[in-house]
Amino acid sequence: MQIRRMRIPVFVSAPSPENLNPVQTASAEMIHTLVRRYKLEWRALGRSDYPNDLPLKEVLRMIRHCSGGIILGFEQFRMTGGQVRPGSPRAGTADMSFPTPWNHLEAGILYSAGLPLMIFREPDVRGGVFDVGSTEVFIHPMPTETMPKQSRDDLDSVFQNWVAKVRTHYYGD
Structure with a gap:
């Protein structure tokens, strides 16, 4: 009999x-592969769980049962030549991307x-959250299929460090 961990x-x-x-799909799959490799379960609204309630309430419910979090900041909206801080002394135009x-x-x-992030x-x-210095959490570049082997090794090391914190949270050590 096989016991499933x-x-x-x-x-x-x-x-x-x-x-x-x-x-972006390839980048998400790289992260998903690391999640599976380290025996974690990827939980996401609309992927692993489907809302029975209002989405924000469902997110709160899901996070109560998790021991860590990953934020994948993929560009979802691009503004070119947009106004920033209109009417203020620091007003200007900018090209920006938003998740x-x-x-x-x-x-x-x-x-x-208080979950490892x-x-x-x-x-x-x-x-x-993507501004450097907004939290004590380091903001990592999104992995890509074309990144050098050394960068992949570095990503694995960073991931291992985060996984250790997740396990500590889960097991209460």
Whole structure:
């Protein structure tokens, strides 16, 4: 008889797969592979769990049962030549990329729950949780299929460090 080991649930904040382009899908799959490799369970609203209640209440319920969180900051909206701080002394124009607003909400909930957090962002994504110094969590570049082997090894090391914190939270050591 084979005993199936329980996986530690971690909440992943990312757009739905149908809202990702092929490069983003490949990046998400790289993270998903690491989650599986380290015997974690990828939990996400609309992927592993489907809302029985209002989405934000469902996110709160899910996070209560998780021991860590991953934020995947994929570009979901691009503004070119947009106004920033209109009417203020620091007004100007800028080209900016934004993730799903759910990344910010879910990161705030994970952070306030005291869960180990790992944040990734695409190069042009800025604002909120993706601003350097917004939390004590280091903001990692989004992994890509074309990244060098050394960067893949570095990613694995960073992931191992985060997994140790997740396991400590789960087992209460």
